[in-house]
Amino acid sequence: MSAGTAARRPTTGASMTVVVGFLAFVELTSGVIQGFYTPLLTDVARHLGVHDADVNWLEGSQLMLSALVVPALAKLGDMVGHRRILLWSTAVTAAASLVLPFTDSFAVFLVAWALQGFYVVWLPLEIALVWLRTRDLPNRSAVTAKAAGVLVAALQAGAIAGALAGGALVDSFPLWVVLLVPALLVCACFVVVWLGVAETPDPVGGRLDTRGLVLISLALLAFTGGLSLLRLEGVASPVAWAAVAAGLLLLWPFVRAELRHDDPLIDVRMFRSPALAPVFLTAGLFGVSVLGAQAPLSTFARTDPAVYGYGLGTSGFQTSLLIGVYLIAMIVGALSFPRVAALVSPRLTLFVAALAVAVGFGLFLPLHDTYVQVATNMVIVGLGSGTLVAALPAAAAAAAPPTQTGVATGLTNSVKTVGGAIASCVFGIALLGAAGANAAESVTGTAGTLTGYMTVWVVCGGTALVAAVLLLVVPKEAFTDRGAHAPAA
Incomplete structure (x- = not known):
């Protein structure tokens, strides 16, 4: 049997389960990376001899690099094979992660931290890999949706485990030992992909x-x-x-x-597709809340209501529990997506998820005075957010042209990142402007007045509501096997 024939052999449910299991380990590692370092940033600043405010450059540099590398790596995945690019990006992430424990130079740490951001392309590549490997299955959209739910659940579980592990280890071990943990985990990821994941069939080739x-x-x-x-x-x-x-x-x-x-590199005609354009717009609008609102929610919870008349006055541990509840809700939403989509439709599921995000942030306006109220709002937002994180790449894969699967899934990530960057800027200006009006708040370092936080909640709820409306204009059979190969407009 020729290699080409072997590549076209139908994918069985058992073999796909094994592949998704290996990819879930990769996403678990991605989640650990995203959660592990957050409790360590103050220790990192002391180790590098920089001010606490300088750690913001770490987030900014990685965000900027992720916006740059995803389009190129997603296109290369379509050209030369998604597994190959997954291996390359994992190798770069591993090398950068191994630099972090062994440097005390802020410049070197900053460059390595930015290069570690290559992990952002893992999920789009994995969704594209699953989609193309299931092309002989009659229910490939449903299989891809289920795989996406499992991968996002692993991602959020890793984020929870990473945050808890990072906070626990930094109190007992030297910082370089703690920083070595995620680096070794990424190295294990490379081995897992190398041994457990086969290449996608028939890369399209071409020149970049x-x-x-x-x-x-x-x-x-x-x-x-x-x-x-x-x-x-x-x-x-x-x-x-x-x-x-x-x-x-x-x-x-x-x-x-x-x-x-x-x-x-990017077939811009996809932005005119009646099935894909709403997905990309939804991803950008969703990025406003899922990437831009995390820091304001955390600082609101930490603000002392006895001093400023708003906030929850939570401790660091209580705040981490609040974030943990939100992430667990995201896991539930991600795992529920394929089941709900099978009962109704992927389009309607996306609509309900976006509406849940809008409702959750809308509830913050009247209900934000107690821990239970905020936790309830975050659970509603988390359920919708988890569904969208899992659904958007899978929906893009189902609606994309056959030669642009990786590019389409990658674009959902890139557009989401740009939306988050815009929101982060807008929210930072709004909260900083509000804080500037109150000298006491500026001195103590709180994020802003209640008006600033209201602005965050209104913007997040409003953008989610716009996304829900946009999804109503998507063709009814979009993101399903019947609509998977419909031509773009």
């Missing part, structure tokens, strides 16, 4: 669109860099606004170049 890559990289770099400057220097900074404008203007030559290219 380097011109498109350069243009979109410059656009994203200028745009996200401008947003970072707006947070640091305020809305009066002409340099920050010039960078944001330059990033937006660079999209024009990028789109023109992609439309003329035979094999573009």
